[in-house]
Amino acid sequence: MAGIHPAAIVDPKAQIDAGVTIGPFSIVGPDVKIGAGTTVGPHTVIEGRTTIGHDNRIFQFVSLGSANQDKKYRGEPTELVIGDRNVIREYSTYQVGTVQGGGVTRLGNDNWMMAYTHLAHDCLVGDNTIFANNAQIAGHVEVGDFVILGAYTCVHQFVRIGAHGMTAMGSVLLAEQPPFVMSEGNPAQARSMNYEGLRRRGFSAARVAAVKTMHKALYREGLTLEQATQRIHALAAETPEAAPDVQLMAEFLARVSPQRGIVR
Template sequence: MIHPTAIIDPSAVLAPDVKVGPYAVIGANVEIDSGTEINAHVVIKGHTRIGRNNRIFQFASVGEDCQDLKYAGETTWLEIGDNNVIREGCTIHRGTTQDTSITKIGSNNLLMAYVHVAHDCIVGSNIIMANNATLAGHVRVGDGVILGGFTTVHQFCVIGDYSMSAAHTAIFKDVPAFVMVSGNPAKAHGMNFEGMRRRGYSPELIRELRQCYKLIYRQGLRTSEALGRLESMEKQPEIELLIDSLRASTRGITR
């Protein structure tokens, strides 16, 4: 299961069925759970914990020291969940003590080739980051998000659940749940209604979310004013999710 040319630190803990390809390097304080496959030339540094049934493709760099100039070698962490596909050339950095000391990636995600996840990012589950999408430090990405190729996200932005960006989008403000954005700088262009239909949302719920979007973006209201009206509505969980993403925004929302 482990190629003879792989270099594995004696302190690394690998489940018995973990596969490690040629010339891979696994450093100290790395833990890899059952069913995970590490392809050729991958470099994994600790402290890093990787869950079950992940596939990490060639030349990925996982758990490297971050690029924050304030980082001075403190012990920091990277945690990756289960069933992720991390394609060739991806770079994922550990956290910093200026935040919570940890970078986290959930489960069932696809990170396409050359994706970058910087220090202290918290990435949810069931997301897709297309080729060369890049997260700067301290970014939060919700569940079910799709980031198009070459999307860039500024530090400290929050990308709400089930939102979506087009290719070559530059995001500088928070993106509310379900909202689609594109452009440089990013602007809102409706909601991910096709994604809603694929997830089985009823026509009535989609209609209600469409009305919420119009309230936020089409009536000339400040975000606080739109929030006040939304909070007075009878709310389904999905609308509550949208409200929560507006309420939590500290950078202002993408408009």
Template structure:
């Protein structure tokens, strides 16, 4: 299962059925779960833990030292869940001790070609990052986030669950859950209604989210006024999640 030209450190822990392609390098303190396939010319550096059924394509660099100048060789980590697909040329960096010490990627994510995930990022489950998306350090993505190709996310930004960014977006502020954004600088362009329908959200939830979106973005209210009004009018859990994603913002929200 391991090609004879691959270099696998003796301390790496690979499940018995892991496949490793030609000329790949797997260093010490690397754990790879069952059913995983590591393609040719992949470099994986530890401490890194990859879950089951991970698929990594050629020329990816996984678990490398971060590009933060404060990093001084501390033993930080990269941890990934199950069923992730990492396409060609992707770069995933470990964390820093100035933050959590860990870059965390959930399960069932698709990272397309040449995506970069910087140090201390947190990516939820079921996210899609299209070609050449760049996440600076300390970025957080909620579950089912979708970011279009050639987009960039500024450090410390939060990108909410079920939100979607169009291609080429430059995102320097926090993106609330459930909305669509695009542009440079990114601006809000409505609720991600089609995505929510595809994922089985009820008509009532989508209706209330759409009306809540209008309170924040169309009525000329302050954020505090909009949040107060939506909580008075609506009771669905989805509206509360939308409101909470705005309240937790530390950089201000995309408007």
């Protein structure tokens, strides 16, 4: 294939679309699938049962699909699945899942993953996220759509981050972060909601106002989580335009781990 540099090592069993470009000294294993328009930089290793969609740009010195770092892992045929139009920068490491965690580590579409980002086993990352340099998420972490993780953010295993959330540089997230929340610190604490990000994504004034009301219920009115959830449910009738945002928050809160709680 014209797009594969002669110094690259690509297993003949790998399923590589004719439109893929692979740089010198990269290694691609037998169980790898790569879609059209994806470019792979030099000195990259793609192994394991790894599926990569179309039009991704993978820079040099990236490791994808390696055996995970769970001590229970015994080489089971688990997967790494990467969607379309992602940018993955230098020295990023994304690993396959575990049988115990569902078997798949997944990165969605249109994500901007800066240098040294890490997706551990069984992580589920949505679409349109930004992981700044050295953002690291441990096993079983879930990250919603449009989330921004500041540089050097570390996320504890089994933690969830709701859609449209944001963390500041150097945040250490030990509890679950509901949708729309901005947090910072070690351990991270909720500081506000991501109002500017919502406006940039086209949220109307009414929807932003509803998010402000949810923030007050969770963090400003001295309510228990159960009481805050009831107040948030009522918002759907009060502001029908914001019903999808209310549902997003309510569904997240319904799954909050008692062991983790939410960022406060």
